[in-house]
Amino acid sequence: MGLGAVATTTIAGVFAIRKGLAQPIGSLTQMGTIRLGKRTENRSPRIKDFIGLSGLDDLVFGGWDIFAEDCYAAARTAGVLEPSLLDQIRPEMEAIRPMPAVFDQRYVKRLSGPNVKTGKHKKDLAEQLIADIRAFKAQHGCDRLVMVWTGSTEVFMTEAPVHKTLAAFEAGLEASDDAIPSSMIYAYAALKEGIPFANAAPNLTADVPALLELAAQTGAPVAGNDMKTGQTLIKTIIAPGLKARMIGVKGWYSTNILGNRDGEVLDDPESFKTKEESKKSALDYIFQPQLYPELYKDISHVVRINYYPPRGDNKEGWDNIDIVGWLGYPMQLKINFLCRDSILAAPIVLDAALFLDLAKRSGMSGIQEWLSFYFKAPMHAPEVYPEHDLFIQLMKLKNTLRYLKGEELITHLGREYYD
Ligand SMILES: NC(=O)c1ccc[n+]([C@@H]2O[C@H](COP(=O)([O-])OP(=O)(O)OC[C@H]3O[C@@H](n4cnc5c(N)ncnc54)[C@H](O)[C@@H]3O)[C@@H](O)[C@H]2O)c1
Numbered sequence: 001m002g003l004g005a006v007a008t009t010t011i012a013g014v015f016a017i018r019k020g021l022a023q024p025i026g027s028l029t030q031m032g033t034i035r036l037g038k039r040t041e042n043r044s045p046r047i048k049d050f051i052g053l054s055g056l057d058d059l060v061f062g063g064w065d066i067f068a069e070d071c072y073a074a075a076r077t078a079g080v081l082e083p084s085l086l087d088q089i090r091p092e093m094e095a096i097r098p099m100p101a102v103f104d105q106r107y108v109k110r111l112s113g114p115n116v117k118t119g120k121h122k123k124d125l126a127e128q129l130i131a132d133i134r135a136f137k138a139q140h141g142c143d144r145l146v147m148v149w150t151g152s153t154e155v156f157m158t159e160a161p162v163h164k165t166l167a168a169f170e171a172g173l174e175a176s177d178d179a180i181p182s183s184m185i186y187a188y189a190a191l192k193e194g195i196p197f198a199n200a201a202p203n204l205t206a207d208v209p210a211l212l213e214l215a216a217q218t219g220a221p222v223a224g225n226d227m228k229t230g231q232t233l234i235k236t237i238i239a240p241g242l243k244a245r246m247i248g249v250k251g252w253y254s255t256n257i258l259g260n261r262d263g264e265v266l267d268d269p270e271s272f273k274t275k276e277e278s279k280k281s282a283l284d285y286i287f288q289p290q291l292y293p294e295l296y297k298d299i300s301h302v303v304r305i306n307y308y309p310p311r312g313d314n315k316e317g318w319d320n321i322d323i324v325g326w327l328g329y330p331m332q333l334k335i336n337f338l339c340r341d342s343i344l345a346a347p348i349v350l351d352a353a354l355f356l357d358l359a360k361r362s363g364m365s366g367i368q369e370w371l372s373f374y375f376k377a378p379m380h381a382p383e384v385y386p387e388h389d390l391f392i393q394l395m396k397l398k399n400t401l402r403y404l405k406g407e408e409l410i411t412h413l414g415r416e417y418y419d
């Protein structure tokens with residue numbers, strides 16, 4: 001839900017790839033391979049063939065948005081993809097019209113739109129979403145569904161009493177409790193129907209005990225939060241490298257300019273706070289300052305996002321990293337990333353949806369930690385810290401696939417080649 005830049009770029013991409021107009025670059029499910037057995041065996045099938053993922057030809061898309069424009073018009077508004085590409089998939093895109101949204105401006109201050117549901121209370125709105133889901137499923141003859149929140153970043157929220165148990169949450173829906181934002185109503189509707197749910201944004205959504213209780217009850221897998229693209233992706237590539245070589249870090253200053261609707265929403269301090277929390281957590285977990293105080297204690301980590309309309313979806317990020325080497329000698333690393341946000345997000349939204357469907361078919365419910373690879377603030381069990389290192393995340397993901405197929409897990413020990 002939320003047919004904005006990320007969602008329309010994902011959907012248009014699938015249509016374009018189906019027609020042979022483009023390649024699914026950036027998607028592990030479509031391009032990645034997985035090594036099986038010993039290195040001498042030369043067995044490296046494509047992931048999608050190995051694990052039997054749903055094919056792109058089998059997918060049907062639908063969604064909700066507060067703006068009624070169809071998916072083609074929404075993609076033109078988002079301005080990510082060239083009109084010359086969109087025009088080649090125009091009929092398929094125009095056929096997707098957003099259903100009226102569950103929306104309350106209290107949670108996304110900078111937006112308002114006309115395509116919105118009304119209801120007696122939040123429970124009523126959740127029931128309307130469930131009716132939409134059932135109607136969509138019947139109309140398109142779908143076997144299974146997956147829901148991904150690609151809506152705007154909502155204001156910063158912390159866990160409240162109403163989030164503690166499913167009973168409290170359902171009572172809260174009837175009382176239209178303020179601590180239940182729109183995104184949670186969608187997550188509730190999906191999980192109630194046993195549908196896997198992913199949160200591509202940083203807002204507090206399915207990651208509360210009440211909704212995890214519901215997911216366990218209905219056997220629905222859950223993943224989130226906030227797709228790992230752009231600057232944070234680069235951070236979780238660079239930081240593990242510095243740490244692997246025990247290079248110290250004194251400060252990490254990150255700033256961005258972007259001019260899309262997401263940037264406009266993030267210009268509101270309350271929405272930015274949600275994003276900031278999500279972006280800042282990665283370095284602490286990767287560097288483990290409690291284990292390496294000489295190298296990583298009290299890093300000055302600053303993150304800024306500036307809304308700058310001329311750039312549209314083409315974000316520019318600058319990182320200045322103050323690092324320390326042998327005998328305390330200071331050095332600096334500068335990274336200037338001219339990226340396209342939604343081009344980085346689309347393939348991983350597709351991957352997360354396909355893997356969540358796999359999880360559901362494999363009987364795995366609740367938090368899917370093996371999908372941490374895709375998220376800035378990965379969901380995790382309360383007793384463990386989240387894994388942020390991109391390379392550990394990838395190993396975990398691939399080992400989960402091997403495990404599901406009864407293949408030997410790969411430890412990289414490799415003694416057998418030398419014994
Ligand atoms: N672009 C990226 O690389 C990236 C990366 C990580 C996370 N995200 C997050 O993904 C989300 C989407 O990003 P985007 O660039 O597509 O933003 P966008 O503003 O283009 O799209 C969001 C859409 O959600 C709609 N919306 C908002 N509240 C809604 C509701 N309650 N119900 C239905 N629709 C609703 C808006 O009208 C808009 O069309 C944001 O939260 C963003 O922070 C984006």
